[in-house]
Amino acid sequence: MRQFFQELGEIAKAIDREIDELLPTSFTKNADILFEAIRYSAISASKKIRGFLLVKTADIFNVNREQSLKIAAAIEMIHTYSLIHDDLPAMDDGDYRRGKPSCHKEFGEAMGILAGDALLTYAFEVIASDQANIDPILRIKIIQEITRAIGIKGMIGGQVIDITSQNMSSDDLKEVHKLKTGALIEASCVAGAIMGHASSDEMLVFREYAGKLGLIFQMVDDLIDEEDDRENANANLLNLMPIVKIKEEIEELKRAAIQGLKNLNNHNILILVGLINYIANQRK
């Protein structure tokens, strides 16, 4: 596990450097506040799990790091946008994020909305641009995968169901988890596989693995909520299933995901096994 944490830390730093280089610092003096807000949120204490997943999946196919880090940085910009918007008063109304005041608390609500919008838009500018020399067909496939994951039938749809639904069953809530949190995690892995020209069979394995990883991620987050102040909490599996059952399901999802990866018969998948172990065991 020590090697896993070392790699996670190194890649997180490399993604941070990439984001730092990619993000513009200025455009016109009167808009400098926007760049400050974007950098405040995007370059901060984040684990960079989605970007790590993308880079390590791409590594399996020996994709050039310059290329995978660029797309990983874009994925992390999209993730940061979702957190900035999720923290807004109209959503989860979060005062703190990544160990400091949330974006709108620091820069005001309007700037929070705009910083999120700008990060989302800029991420696609990065992916579509030719600066990393990625085959344009692959760029389109990556954009297709990510937009599907974060759009109406993905993250946004999941957030809407979460906000508007009452009396969800545990299965309903797991579907929301898959859309709201899992879809971008799945897309991160699939984007790495797309960059590596994975075959359709390989693609399926990565999709299955990352789909399960995404669901585990949110199920563990629900478990963590047990210790938190849940006055304003969203729907949580803890209210719908016994803890022991949630833990059993996490173990079963993990087991199935690892088995799928092992069927690829490739030694380089071990880091993805490390990742799912790490996510499943986080403060569980």
Ligand code: GRG
């Ligand atoms: C409002 C557009 C919009 C979307 C909101 C993604 C989403 C939909 C909501 C997620 C909000 C949230 C806090 C979910 C809980 C899962 C969680 C802890 C996400 C944080 O992800 P980490 O732990 O964060 O990977 P870091 O800071 O390490 O990047």
